[in-house]
Amino acid sequence: MEFAELERWVQSHGFRSGQALMLWKRLYGDGVWAHCSDELEGLNKDFLKMLSENAKFKALTLKDILTASDGTRKILFNLEDGSVIETVVIPCNRGRTTVCVSSQVGCAMNCQFCYTGRMGLKKNLSAAEIVEQAVFARRLFSNDIGPITNVVFMGMGEPLHNIHNVIKGVAIMVDDQGLHFSHRKVTISTSGLVPQLKRFLRESNCALAVSLNATTDEVRNWIMPINRKYNLELLLQTLREELFSKHRYKVLFEYVMLAGVNDSIEDAKRLIGLVRGIPCKINLISFNPHSGSRFRPTPEEKMIEFRNILAEAGCVVFLRLSRGDDRMAACGQLGELGDTLAPVLRVPARFQTVV
Ligand code: SF4
Known part of the structure; x- marks a missing residue:
């Protein structure tokens, strides 16, 4: 409530x-x-x-905690119906600790590089189950790691596909008599559900991240099938209009780098053009391989070259190397596969030698 x-x-x-x-x-x-x-x-x-x-x-029951060698904790929770969700606590040595929360069991978006996407959607989490992840993170780790300062909705699920409960959960998290997270330190990440994105920008002051991951519709239609419904032009034009005219804050574009798929110099140049006119920062993220994945990570030196092209063009760009990947706690690695898997999509002809 x-x-x-x-x-x-x-x-x-x-x-x-x-x-x-x-x-x-x-x-x-x-x-x-x-x-x-x-x-x-x-x-x-x-x-x-x-x-x-x-x-x-209590909306959740603690099942297990796994600690990666870099201090990242993956917390497994049981829901009342026996489903399992995962929450990740990521300590950072600059006095910031982030809790990465899930918004769904599984995910319907079927992004081809994502382990959670392979599960398909099982169900939406309630506002209680969302908030409880942050409460548990504070209970478990505030003494040990220090205050949990940031929340990112980058765990299992597409938050804007469960927008009602996510907006309600966030309202509880930012209440100044309660958990009192700063609006700007709660980030909702979306794969690009355009109508829900507009609603989110109207109803919430929290930060927004958009998982971009491609510079052409050909590649994005393949690796992020939501693009077939809301393509790059529509997504970016929406952000250009909504952010520039109303919000005037920077959206964070996330760009998971997949070797041979979206990491060429042409991609870097196209990306500069695509984000023009949108107040933004860009996070280049190294891909975390998981079992059964067909993609490979871009080598570090190539990521740096890509970063430099963007930076020279005046973009605000960061490199995010993997956290927690030895405990399956890294981005795109959450969840447990059941018997039915989401379909693997046809690889465009010119990428068939790459994956
Ligand atoms: S990347 Fe996010 S939106 Fe895409 S399948 Fe994974 S959890 Fe869902």
Whole structure:
């Protein structure tokens, strides 16, 4: 529940709204991150009794924590129906720790380089299941790693395909009496669902990342089939209009580099043209291979060359080398494959020798 809903619910059970605020702070605000009524010290006894009879505090059950050699933690959670989701906590030595949350079990987008995409979509997460990942990250690691400062929606799923629950979850995360993440430190990443993207920009002040990964419709139609519905021109024109006229903040373009597919000098030059007029930063990401993947990572020196071409043209560009990949906690590596897999798409003729 968002705070206003909680307040109404508390009042409907005969208690004052001040009790709702105290509860809200115990759940999210004052370092308790309560998971049961026993952890709600200081609350009125009758109120606690009502809560223990009518409320449930936890949406997730901790299943396992895996630690990669670089300190990245992958947390596995069970949902009530037995499905498993994954959340990643990424410490950074500049006083920033990021929690990467999932928004769905699996994903319908079927991006060809992504392990989660191979699972297909199993279900949307509720707002409670989304928020709880950040709460758990703070409970588990605040003492050990330091404050969790940033949230990125880059775990399992396409957040804008579950936009209602994601917007609600984010509203809870940024509430200044609660978890109090800064709007600018919560980033929603999308593969490019254009109508939902417009809605997101209208309804939220949070940061936006767009997974671009190609400079032609030919390649993007293949590796990100959502492009067949909302092509590059439509996606980028939407960003140009919406961001420039209304928001005036920078979108982060993510570009996973796949050897021989999207990493040529021509791609770098086309990318410069594509993002012209859009306030943006570009993250070049090294591909994390996973079992069954047909793609290979671009060598580091080629990534640097690609980066330099963009930088010389005045783009703000970063190289992001892999984090957590020895524990399957890296970008595009989350999930567990079931019996039915999303289809592998036909490789365009000119790439058949590459993958
Ligand atoms: S990259 Fe993101 S949108 Fe694409 S299949 Fe993977 S989880 Fe879904």
